[in-house]
Amino acid sequence: MFVKSRLDSFTLNKMIHVHNTRSANKIHLNFNRLTHTMSSYQTVGVALFNKLPISSHNVPIERFKKSMSEWLAINPFYKLSEFFACDKLNINF
Numbered sequence: 001m002f003v004k005s006r007l008d009s010f011t012l013n014k015m016i017h018v019h020n021t022r023s024a025n026k027i028h029l030n031f032n033r034l035t036h037t038m039s040s041y042q043t044v045g046v047a048l049f050n051k052l053p054i055s056s057h058n059v060p061i062e063r064f065k066k067s068m069s070e071w072l073a074i075n076p077f078y079k080l081s082e083f084f085a086c087d088k089l090n091i092n093f
Contacts, residue, residue, distance in 0.1 A: 002041065003027070003049040004064055007057065010046065025057070026050040044080065052089060059093040067093050 003010070014024035027046045049056075056064060071091045077083045 001061070001065065003045045004056075004061055023050075025054050048080075048083065051084065051086075053091065053093070055093050056091070063093065067091055 010027045012024070013021065013026055013028050016028050027050055029043065029046055029050070056067075059067070068091070071089075075086075077086075
């Protein structure tokens, strides 16, 4: 919810470079040298949000919360590594 509610304050990859890549519409993650910074809620939140389908970027926040709550109730993850290892996220927004 942190990233979704502040989506306008983040920089997208397409704002960094002009290459038309698959990740152009994802939020740009800055390089983090320290493990403490890599595990901060802001960095992890952006990484989690980037894993979601692009259609989640344009959904109103109320619908986003409801869809994510329902999906996570059906598909519980006990570690972040399990979420990142998941190939297909079939979330209906």
